[in-house]
Amino acid sequence: ADSRLWGGRFASGPSPELTELSRSTHFDWRLAPYDLAGSRAHARVLHAAGLLSDDDYTAMTEGIAALDGDVRSGVFRPEPGDEDVHSALERGLMERLGADLGGRLRAGRSRNDQVATLFRAYLRDHARQVASLVRELVEAIAGQAERHLGAPMPGRTHLQHAQPVLLSHHLLAHAWPLVRDLDRLREWDVRVGAESPYGSGALAGSSLGLDPEAVAADLGFTGSAANSIDGTSSRDFVSEFAFVTAQIGVDVSRLAEEIIIWNTKEFDFVTLHDGYSTGSSIMPQKKNPDIAELARGKAGRLIGNVSGLLATLKALPLAYNRDLQEDKEPVFDSIDTLEVLLPAFTGMVATLEFNTARMAELAPQGFALATDIAEWLVRQGVPFRVAHELSGACVRACEERGIELWDLTDEDFAALSPHLAGASEPGGVREVLTVGGSIASRDGRGGTAQARVTEQLAELRARL
Numbered sequence: 001a002d003s004r005l006w007g008g009r010f011a012s013g014p015s016p017e018l019t020e021l022s023r024s025t026h027f028d029w030r031l032a033p034y035d036l037a038g039s040r041a042h043a044r045v046l047h048a049a050g051l052l053s054d055d056d057y058t059a060m061t062e063g064i065a066a067l068d069g070d071v072r073s074g075v076f077r078p079e080p081g082d083e084d085v086h087s088a089l090e091r092g093l094m095e096r097l098g099a100d101l102g103g104r105l106r107a108g109r110s111r112n113d114q115v116a117t118l119f120r121a122y123l124r125d126h127a128r129q130v131a132s133l134v135r136e137l138v139e140a141i142a143g144q145a146e147r148h149l150g151a152p153m154p155g156r157t158h159l160q161h162a163q164p165v166l167l168s169h170h171l172l173a174h175a176w177p178l179v180r181d182l183d184r185l186r187e188w189d190v191r192v193g194a195e196s197p198y199g200s201g202a203l204a205g206s207s208l209g210l211d212p213e214a215v216a217a218d219l220g221f222t223g224s225a226a227n228s229i230d231g232t233s234s235r236d237f238v239s240e241f242a243f244v245t246a247q248i249g250v251d252v253s254r255l256a257e258e259i260i261i262w263n264t265k266e267f268d269f270v271t272l273h274d275g276y277s278t279g280s281s282i283m284p285q286k287k288n289p290d291i292a293e294l295a296r297g298k299a300g301r302l303i304g305n306v307s308g309l310l311a312t313l314k315a316l317p318l319a320y321n322r323d324l325q326e327d328k329e330p331v332f333d334s335i336d337t338l339e340v341l342l343p344a345f346t347g348m349v350a351t352l353e354f355n356t357a358r359m360a361e362l363a364p365q366g367f368a369l370a371t372d373i374a375e376w377l378v379r380q381g382v383p384f385r386v387a388h389e390l391s392g393a394c395v396r397a398c399e400e401r402g403i404e405l406w407d408l409t410d411e412d413f414a415a416l417s418p419h420l421a422g423a424s425e426p427g428g429v430r431e432v433l434t435v436g437g438s439i440a441s442r443d444g445r446g447g448t449a450q451a452r453v454t455e456q457l458a459e460l461r462a463r464l
């Protein structure tokens, strides 16, 4: 059957090449349940406007329900002659209700306002799905942070030892960006949910006295589009959604990269669970962090999707242009990517084993306590500029002799500066030359002291 929605003014049907190029059912079929929900809402306003009799309305809703059932069971599928999901479903309705009644539903709506509405509805559902997967990842990170409260590790800047921090503090630094991604998804949803374009028609609005606000409410939106041209032709809701998925990918890839590094022989900070790592076909000893590597790689793909979308949207004149059919595959791909990546990544994080003894041993090395000497001096009244110099002199002395800061004797300290004399006395500088002392001293809000990290964990969980 020819399900074209636009045959009237054409003497011939479309060429096979055009049909092949134009067809989108192989990717937009996933929108079918949303299109049917739109049809139900549209039938209701047609009825309310007196454009469908009571009997026709009843028959129409039964026909839509039957088609919905057949779509869900797979009995009804798009055929090669169907241009897109909308034309396929219209064919389905006409097959069930006859062309006369089935053909009435199209009054006052266009595929342009249909697709703009149901694409929003689809993305809103998947925003919730993605958010719940992100929440599970945040919970896995928080669980590891809670299990390792008190365990120190080397904190780094420039990938160099900087200052000791708690492993929990470091892990939670990966959770907060994901919490902000959850905020982004929520805020996006509020914005998108306020503007249902149903009723915008092809671009100019409808002349049939339909009620866009009623359709919007029916479809779970809080309001309808204020401008029918904007409603049918803008896709910033798609690029913004794609951006958030790309940001999630980027945030996950940063943790992925660290897990890859931590899992090397040289670092030896973590052991991956067998169920979340892979072997090599030739090297029997290998245990590879493939999930983390795929996370790192897929972040690139998610970035590519948002870039591609923006390139499609750039300089499109108003209103609807067929270019907009290219808006779906990239963001569908981003959703599919996150929906398979996040559960695997969460499983890997939840089952990671940390080599806390090794992390603790390395935490103070590389003169990571030099800042503590400088700050101890400041507490003795020494200006920070001088304190920084003196602590630097301690580091230089150690480097020359191949020792660490705590190996300096009281005489060494006294020789470096009278301010450092009496190193081993109560309150002396040696007291801050321990990882525990260093970490405990950073007790301002946001700091790595254990009491602050415990509070932070509660604050993070309250945000979920």
Ligand code: ARG
Pocket (backbone or CB within 6 Å): 024, 084, 111, 112, 115, 320, 322, 324, 325
């Ligand atoms: N399938 C199209 C899309 O995804 C909607 C159809 C609008 N087509 C048209 N010729 N106005 O954007």
